[in-house]
Amino acid sequence: MRRWNGWGDDTHQAELADFAKALIAELLGETHPLSDATLQSAIDRVPVSRAPDHPLLDKTPATRIRHASGQSFSDWLQMRSGMFENIPDAVAFPETSQQVRELMDWAAQQDVILVPYGGGTSVVGHLACPASEKPQITIALTRMNRLLDFDKESQIATFGAGVRGPDLEAQLAAIGYTLGHFPQSFELSTAGGWVVTRSSGQQSLRYGRIEQLFAGGTLETPKGTLEIPSLPASSAGPDLREMVLGSEGTLGILTEVKLRVTPLAETEQFYTVFMPDWESGVAAVQAVTQGRIPLSMMRLSNATETDVSLKLAVPEKKLSKLNMLFKLKGLTDQKCMLTFGLTGSKKQVSVNQKLANTCLKQHGAKRVLSKMLGDKWKEGRFKGPYLRHPLWEHGVGVDTFETAMDWSALRPYINVVEQSVTKALKEQGIPVFAFTHLSHVYPQGSSAYTTYLFPVASTYEETLERWKIIKKVASETVVAHGGTISHQHGVGRDHAPYLPAEKGALGMSALKALSHNFDPDQRMNPGVLISEETVGNTEPA
Ligand SMILES: Cc1cc2nc3c(=O)[nH]c(=O)nc-3n(C[C@H](O)[C@H](O)[C@H](O)COP(=O)(O)OP(=O)(O)OC[C@H]3O[C@@H](n4cnc5c(N)ncnc54)[C@H](O)[C@@H]3O)c2cc1C
Structure with missing residues (x-):
């Protein structure tokens, strides 16, 4: 569980x-650990729900606690202490876009706050809503998890937005396809969550970030339903997908997502090489990407991370042997681990591997247990x-x-x-x-x-x-x-004070206008993305 x-x-x-x-x-x-609360002690502190009745609402304390936060460090402290700043008054588990629409219209009549919940893996304070005078309802998309349509010719798969990574990939694998979006939170995060937080998967080098994979979909907003058509490309004005990408649940609820999928690759391999130092490592990854060598992933650890990762991945006895190999290859404690992936047909992988190896070697890469360490990365990803x-x-x-x-x-x-x-x-x-x-x-x-x-x-x-x-x-x-x-x-509440430094005053007011356009009563996840205090301020708080 x-x-x-x-x-x-x-x-x-x-x-x-x-x-x-x-x-x-x-x-x-x-170091000394803190003592953790039990679930029962956290349940005992849950306040009485203020939510009006609705057949789709679950008001049980345990369900409310399980949807009260994400996975940021401050969320973690709330969970471990059992002391939540705020707990939703109820959680709804809609199964269709129609039910989401109904909930949204009902929320307007009842004047309640809505917080969309995908996999609850946010690490930037998206889900821990501050206490408000209005009841807060969390809309968990978890049951909207099915492949709804597959256009084989165009390679577009439409999913319920609450589908989690493993379920999405399993449904696609059954028909010979993959999305190829593998954030480290893959096990729990959802397609809708990926889109609205502008997520990036470990193999974005091959498949692209979610921005490249998101072809269109349906957004239920307080103002109505926004349908975003899927087109291969368009010059018909600003792209509406860009409003949804990164909207973090503030404009509405994404119920259906159209995704660009790819046939499963014939082969996939991961290798690790060691660069003499950080400078040569950076030069190498720069040369590979700027030389457009088609790898599926690349990860360059600095010397400290290399040291820690090796100690975690390799048993102590084997590590001393490995250190001897490093010495023989002239690698010092400045060495940096570079792991890369190759995905495609056997022929493509073979050609790309040669290109990558030549380029990396030119920058001083040394191979030590290359395949074994690459496989270790895959196993623990x-x-x-x-x-x-x-x-x-x-x-x-x-x-x-x-x-x-x-x-x-x-x-x-x-x-x-x-x-x-x-x-x-x-x-x-x-x-x-x-x-x-x-x-x-x-x-x-x-x-x-x-x-x-x-x-x-x-x-x-x-x-x-x-x-x-x-x-x-x-x-x-x-x-x-x-x-x-x-x-x-993403931005959530933790990064909201720093957003104006990036977007500027005019940019922030445009984002605010967009939010007011779709959500005039500001009931969608308030405080996320745009923090009232920082709008117009271009300096970080
Ligand atoms: C251990 C760990 C590793 C991670 N690794 C990565 C990584 O490699 N790459 C990466 O990009 N991110 C990573 N993340 C961050 C997180 O997984 C992403 O932000 C992810 O996209 C969130 O998806 P979710 O379904 O869990 O959304 P949630 O956490 O449930 O929600 C995030 C935000 O999106 C909104 N939302 C969710 N679903 C919808 C919807 N259908 N419609 C409207 N709004 C919605 C919520 O209201 C909230 O504001 C990691 C997080 C953890 C804890």
Whole structure:
């Protein structure tokens, strides 16, 4: 069953190896866990529902708790402490677009707030609605999970927007196709959630981001139904898909999604090579993307992430042998792991592999257990989030932040971002450990994804304060370097104060006008994307 207070299915438990605990002690000092609330104690605190009656509403406390938050660090603290800032008054589970329409019209009559809920995997505060005088109804799309139509000739599949990654891929695989959208949250996130948060999958190099895969669909808005036709291309004015992409549930509820799918590939392979250092690694991924060599994914870890990943992936005894191999190849502790994927027909993969190997070799790549480590990446590609649990139980908070920027801005950013974050709690004498990778690379620039770990405090409140300080430092460093406040996680409430720095005052007022056009009473997920205080302000808060 899905965990009520953490990530994923409770039958899967990740564990921290002894050497990982030793490493934590070395980096963060002694750590002490906080005690977790039980589901029953959280249920006991759930206030009486204020929701008016409707046959589609479920008002049971456990269901309301399970839909009260996403997976951001502050959401995590609410779940583990059982102390939610706000809990929806009811959850609806519509099964058709018609039922969503009915709920939306009913919401207008009853003057209630609506929060669309896909897989609940948001990491930027999309779902933890602040308390309001109006009742809040969460609309969970989970039951709208079927393949509704397949236009084989055009390779367009129409799905219910609440379909989760594995169910979507299974239904497509049954007819020989794939969407190829694999965010790390694949197990739980949904097609509708991907579209409205502008998600990016691990193999975006081949299949594109969700922007390229989303062909059209149906958005039920408080003002009416917006049908977006699927066209291969159009010069008929601004593209309406762009209004829905990144709308984060503020314009309406996406009920049906038309997606561009691809026949299943004949073969798929992953390899890992080691670059002598960060500079040569960046030059290599730049050369591959700018040379338009068609790989399906590329991920370049910096030296710190390389070290941590190897320690996590390779058993201690084998690691010393591996280190000898690195030495023989002239690789030092500055080495950076570069994992890449090849997908397509056998012939394409063979040609592309040769092109990639030649290019990477020119930049100093060394092969050490290349296929084995590539396979390890594939095997663990969706399992990383489960490590949050043993880390938490060991007294360690873990979170990530990400951005994208042009190559010219990325180099200076990379030089300072980890320094800023690791010093964020210096005044309190608290260590923070951070490492970074590039995983979505473009000819123009790249995403940069940083993971950080810090010791939890002796109370939930203090732990939240620690996280807020780090988050602020990270966000300000991103903005100061001209990066986007998010490459793939979206804006939510956590990033809303930084959006005006990116969009400008006029841009923000246009977004606000759009929201008022579709949602004149501002009942759709208020506070997400556009924070009232920051509209018109081009400086980050
Ligand atoms: C461990 C982990 C790993 C992650 N890895 C990635 C990654 O690799 N790439 C990536 O892009 N993201 C990643 N994310 C972030 C997250 O998975 C994405 O933002 C995802 O697209 C959210 O989809 P969801 O269905 O879970 O949406 P939810 O979290 O349920 O909702 C997110 C927002 O979308 C709105 N919404 C959801 N469905 C609809 C709908 N049908 N109509 C209108 N509004 C809707 C909600 O109101 C909310 O504002 C990760 C998150 C976690 C926890």
